Amino acid sequence: MSADRGERRLRAVPADHADATPDAPADARADADALADLLVRTGRGDQAAFERVYDALAGTVHGLALRIVRDPQLAEDVAQEALVEVWRAAARYRPDHGSARAWVLTITHRRAVDRVRSEQSHADRLMNHGPRHAVGAADQVEKPEDVVDAMDAQWRAARVRKGLEALTPLQREALELTYYKGYTNRQLAESLGIPLGTAKARIRDAMIRLRDHWEVAR
Amino acid sequence: MNENVHSLIGAYAVDAVTPDERADFEAHLDACEDCTAELAGLRETAATLGEAEAAPAPAGLRASVLEEIGRTAQLPPLTADDAPAARDAEGPVPLGIGRDGQDAQERHARQRRGWPRLAVAAAVASVLAVGGLVGxxxxxxxxxxxxxxxxxxxxxxxxxxxxxxxxxxxxxxxxxxxxxxxxxxxxxxxxxxxxxxxxxxxxxxxxxxxxxxxxxxxxxxxxxxxxxxxxxxxxxxxxxxxxxxxxxxxxxxxxxxxxx
The missing domain is CATH 2.60.40 (Immunoglobulin-like)
Structure with a gap:
């Protein structure tokens, strides 16, 4: 599989790529609706709609996968699996149950966490993937980030930073270990030496506080 | 509302659950409007955390994904007619389908068969304390x-x-x-x-x-x-x-x- 991918990497990027629309904070609402519509159309087999979903979210999907699995090659695998899963399951996306962004990132996060856990359970992670940490020029980005993208990314990072600052240190630690490192609630409890119920409550409290913080700040 | 199952909701929203816990929570989710509503909010919150990590996708990923979807069949939508059992297998959001989902399903079934016959369980305080203070x-x-x-x-x-x-x-x-x-x-x-x-x-x-x-x-x-x-x-x-x-x-x- 990896060998194939090496070749694919050399293929030309489709020309319609310039369509990609960064969702800047100013028109986030309209973008969210447009994205939900694209995902629904993807569910009906519309490949062009899927390509636009890809262009809007692939960077986020890949970034999240990378943050969690760390290894660039693994992250690319996870991103690919997640994006293909988006295509496969798109008909089951329900716009009335949440945003397209959340649906796609839920798939991505789960894939990434599952991968981290299975990698950890096979102790051969370094053997298999260590050498690929050296990223060659061919792995460089698909397109140069434009100014809007960069500002948007900064805005999002700042928003998350502010949200995390609103948490207690214990809550931040709980999310660091679970959301970003893939610990289960049991692993969190045992690694911190706290009761399981406390661990569950701490994760939930942290998420609720973040949610409320961002709702107020919106 | 079952406060105890509900207590797993934060962990579920950030995938800090085992496959068994995931299956259990999703089985419960179908029947619990409180959990469904709260989960929607927590998923958006998790997504906001996640999207701060955006990093440009590697060159070639796009072509590779598009090539793969060209040979990947899509799932049909879930409808109200789908039996709860079928929905359980994949959860309200069809994630982890295949290997993992199946394992979880099998484990879940095994658990039900092996449900312990306790005569009387000890009274235990539910654990909802904040900041680590628990009975x-x-x-x-x-x-x-x-x-x-x-x-x-x-x-x-x-x-x-x-x-x-x-x-x-x-x-x-x-x-x-x-x-x-x-x-x-x-x-x-x-x-x-x-x-x-x-x-x-x-x-x-x-x-x-x-x-x-x-x-x-x-x-x-x-x-x-x-x-x-x-x-x-x-x-x-x-x-x-x-x-x-x-x-x-x-x-x-x-x-x-x-x-x-």
């Missing part, structure tokens, strides 16, 4: 606590589970004949008199009373307890205040009675 004496045996949580969840998510007000604060009973179980739980239960504990009784059709577990609400008024026995012939559930450790026969008048 630690009641948490002494974490495995018991886990077993109880799991059993309670099985009962409250049983297809024939019925919920009734118990009358101690907003505490309620959940009864499942299929699971031969009664669960009592609450989160604002008044405390019994000094030196006393609550005890659950099963009042039989002939008026006799079977002694159930004692339980003690924690400082927040939270408690959870359960009894496992054949519900046939049980006319009512009663609660009395008894000396610590419980009694073989009720020694005081009932503080709550619920007819079945």
């Amino acid at each position: 630690s004496t009641l948490m002494a045996d974490r495995d018991d606590q886990l077993a109880l949580e799991k059993d309670v969840m099985m009962v409250t998510s049983a297809p024939d589970a019925k919920s009734m007000d118990l009358g101690l604060g907003t505490a309620h009973l959940v009864v499942s004949e299929k699971m031969s179980s009664v669960v009592a739980m609450g989160d604002d239960c008044p405390h019994p008199k000094e030196g006393m504990a609550y005890q659950l009784w099963l009042v039989m059709d002939d008026g006799s009373k079977e002694a159930g577990p004692t339980f003690m609400p924690d400082s927040d008024g939270t408690f959870m307890t359960m009894v496992h026995m054949d519900m046939d012939g049980v006319a009512a559930i009663a609660v009395t205040e008894e000396p610590m450790g419980g009694s073989a026969e009720p020694t005081s008048t009932e503080v709550a009675v619920v007819g079945l």
Whole structure:
């Protein structure tokens, strides 16, 4: 599989790529609706709609996968699996149950966490993937980030930073270990030496506080 | 609302669950509007965390993904006609389909078959304290606590589970004949008199009373307890205040009675 991918990497990027629309904070609402519509159309087999979903979210999907699995090659695998899963399951996306962004990132996060856990359970992670940490020029980005993208990314990072600052240190630690490192609630409890119920409550409290913080700040 | 299953919601939203826990929570989710609504908000929150990590996708990923979807069949939509069992297999959001989902499903089935036949489970405070303060004496045996949580969840998510007000604060009973179980739980239960504990009784059709577990609400008024026995012939559930450790026969008048 990896060998194939090496070749694919050399293929030309489709020309319609310039369509990609960064969702800047100013028109986030309209973008969210447009994205939900694209995902629904993807569910009906519309490949062009899927390509636009890809262009809007692939960077986020890949970034999240990378943050969690760390290894660039693994992250690319996870991103690919997640994006293909988006295509496969798109008909089951329900716009009335949440945003397209959340649906796609839920798939991505789960894939990434599952991968981290299975990698950890096979102790051969370094053997298999260590050498690929050296990223060659061919792995460089698909397109140069434009100014809007960069500002948007900064805005999002700042928003998350502010949200995390609103948490207690214990809550931040709980999310660091679970959301970003893939610990289960049991692993969190045992690694911190706290009761399981406390661990569950701490994760939930942290998420609720973040949610409320961002709702107020919106 | 089942506060105990609900307590897994944050962990579920950030995927800090095992495949078994995921399957259990999703089975519950279908039936619980509170959880569904709260989960939607927490998923958006998790997505906001996640999108801050955006990093440009590697060159070639786009072509590679588009090539793969060209040979990947799409799932049909889920409809209201789909049996809950089919929905369970994949969850409300069809994630982890395939290898992982299947394993979880099988494990879940095994668990149900092997459901432990506890006669009377110890009363255990539900653990909703913030900042690490928990009724630690009641948490002494974490495995018991886990077993109880799991059993309670099985009962409250049983297809024939019925919920009734118990009358101690907003505490309620959940009864499942299929699971031969009664669960009592609450989160604002008044405390019994000094030196006393609550005890659950099963009042039989002939008026006799079977002694159930004692339980003690924690400082927040939270408690959870359960009894496992054949519900046939049980006319009512009663609660009395008894000396610590419980009694073989009720020694005081009932503080709550619920007819079945």
